[in-house]
Amino acid sequence: MDYIWIFGVTGDLSRRKLLPALAKLLQDGRELVIVGISRKQVRQSVFRAYVEKTCESVCEVSLNGLLDRLFYVQMDFDHLEEPEDPAVISAEKSLADIKAELEEIYGAPSRSLFILATMPEHFGRLARTIRGSDIAEEGTAAILIEKPFGYDLASAVEYNERISRYFDESAIFRIDHYLGKAMLRNLFSLRFSNAIFDAVWCKDYIEEVNLYALETLGIEGRGGYYDKAGALRDMVQSHMLQMAALVAMDAPEDLGTEAVRRSKIQSLRQMKLNLEESQFGQYTGSESENGFLDEEGVAPDSGTETFASLMLEIDAPRWQGVPFKLVTGKKLSEKKTVIEIKMKAAKLADQMDGVVTPNSIEINVQPEEGVRIRFNVLAPSSEAEIVERELDYCQSCLIGEKSPEAYEKLLIDALKGDLTLFASWGEIEAAWELVDPAVAYVRAHPERLLRYEAGRDVLGRV
Numbered sequence: 001m002d003y004i005w006i007f008g009v010t011g012d013l014s015r016r017k018l019l020p021a022l023a024k025l026l027q028d029g030r031e032l033v034i035v036g037i038s039r040k041q042v043r044q045s046v047f048r049a050y051v052e053k054t055c056e057s058v059c060e061v062s063l064n065g066l067l068d069r070l071f072y073v074q075m076d077f078d079h080l081e082e083p084e085d086p087a088v089i090s091a092e093k094s095l096a097d098i099k100a101e102l103e104e105i106y107g108a109p110s111r112s113l114f115i116l117a118t119m120p121e122h123f124g125r126l127a128r129t130i131r132g133s134d135i136a137e138e139g140t141a142a143i144l145i146e147k148p149f150g151y152d153l154a155s156a157v158e159y160n161e162r163i164s165r166y167f168d169e170s171a172i173f174r175i176d177h178y179l180g181k182a183m184l185r186n187l188f189s190l191r192f193s194n195a196i197f198d199a200v201w202c203k204d205y206i207e208e209v210n211l212y213a214l215e216t217l218g219i220e221g222r223g224g225y226y227d228k229a230g231a232l233r234d235m236v237q238s239h240m241l242q243m244a245a246l247v248a249m250d251a252p253e254d255l256g257t258e259a260v261r262r263s264k265i266q267s268l269r270q271m272k273l274n275l276e277e278s279q280f281g282q283y284t285g286s287e288s289e290n291g292f293l294d295e296e297g298v299a300p301d302s303g304t305e306t307f308a309s310l311m312l313e314i315d316a317p318r319w320q321g322v323p324f325k326l327v328t329g330k331k332l333s334e335k336k337t338v339i340e341i342k343m344k345a346a347k348l349a350d351q352m353d354g355v356v357t358p359n360s361i362e363i364n365v366q367p368e369e370g371v372r373i374r375f376n377v378l379a380p381s382s383e384a385e386i387v388e389r390e391l392d393y394c395q396s397c398l399i400g401e402k403s404p405e406a407y408e409k410l411l412i413d414a415l416k417g418d419l420t421l422f423a424s425w426g427e428i429e430a431a432w433e434l435v436d437p438a439v440a441y442v443r444a445h446p447e448r449l450l451r452y453e454a455g456r457d458v459l460g461r462v
């Protein structure tokens with residue numbers, strides 16, 4: 001039996017991602033006990049009814065298994081600071097008590113995951129409370145930390161230092177849910193298990209790399225958070241730079257977690273953002289949609305970017321002169337995450353008949369999952385004319401091959417103790433070193449913030 005403790009269980013992340021993933025794991029036969037913790041003063045039955053109501057629309061499986069194994073503890077995170085504070089003692093006692101009660105019914109945990117789905121300012125005091133309450137057994141306990149990991153490098157260093165007082169790096173699982181997405185896991189396999197890709201993955205054959213994470217959704221009631229974060233902190237610091245590192249990294253020395261992490265850190269450290277050549281935007285309202293400045297929690301004169309198209313240079317022999325473009329934004333015309341690799345023209349291409357388009361490889365992350373390769377062939381029945389055709393492997397179209405949700409995969413790995421798909425401290429640090437100056441640049445250059453109408457296609461302009 002594994003125990004999962006979720007701090008911030010009534011928050012948005014928990015409702016949309018964690019609880020549905022846990023419901024699926026329980027349905028698949030995993031033996032789990034889940035303890036939800038939040039500040040709200042509610043009874044167990046009310047909490048379960050709340051989960052049933054709020055998760056129903058996002059959950060693909062029956063919630064019965066989850067509701068049977070879900071328990072609630074109230075805890076005021078703000079009053080956990082000082083060791084002498086009576087709130088700490090009562091919180092620690094109640095966590096230890098509830099564990100003892102659950103053990104009587106379900107037995108001792110084989111493994112315990114402590115998921116901090118809270119604002120980062122709570123990380124240190126929660127880590128301390130978990131350690132102090134003796135509910136985390138050495139060797140079988142892991143702490144899972146949600147993004148954002150800090151608001152900038154300085155705060156990230158501070159949070160990391162505080163968590164590290166209580167948990168060893170080998171027990172710290174920093175979640176970036178994009179790393180659990182099927183096609184990003186596949187990117188690694190695609191590159192390193194195929195000579196046809198591995199051999200050409202460099203400046204000699206690749207002309208440019210474009211990474212898109214486009215969203216139709218807006219900020220979904222998270223105005224207070226997003227106005228401080230913006231696209232740079234919300235998406236670029238984590239998901240976009242992780243995707244870029246997976247494309248740009250050199251082959252690790254082996255497939256072990258440490259070697260993969262070293263390779264990604266090295267790659268992140270070689271990256272430089274060309275801010276003058278980048279573009280930033282903020283959505284305005286339309287007849288049917290709110291503009292960013294109309295959203296609750298957003299300052300009426302906010303200069304926060306909801307869109308970024310960043311030019312990235314990588315100072316590595318493999319990538320000299322190859323531009324990487326990272327594009328992400330809210331309230332765009334389509335929801336799509338894709339990695340587009342455009343190849344250089346072949347040597348004799350300009351001597352052929354017809355339009356010879358350089359090859360491209362598209363790794364579709366979502367909503368479609370798959371790989372599309374465009375290449376040239378002799379047109380059927382033609383003497384010499386070249387035409388472009390494509391090889392399309394659509395993984396998500398294949399019946400019975402629907403990939404598990406990213407959170408399911410990440411939770412399974414955390415239960416196994418496998419850190420490979422979680423961000424190391426070095427990756428977080430290197431990503432903040434890139435993003436901090438970019439945020440400062442956008443705040444210092446309000447004239448660089450282009451306005452785009454919610455729901456409009458802006459990609460033609462970047």
Ligand SMILES: O=C1O[C@H](COP(=O)(O)O)[C@@H](O)[C@H](O)[C@H]1O
Pocket residue numbers: 147215217234235337
């Ligand atoms: O972490 C975040 O990711 C989501 C986008 O995730 P996806 O799996 O739907 O692509 C984004 O909407 C949110 O603002 C951000 O915090």
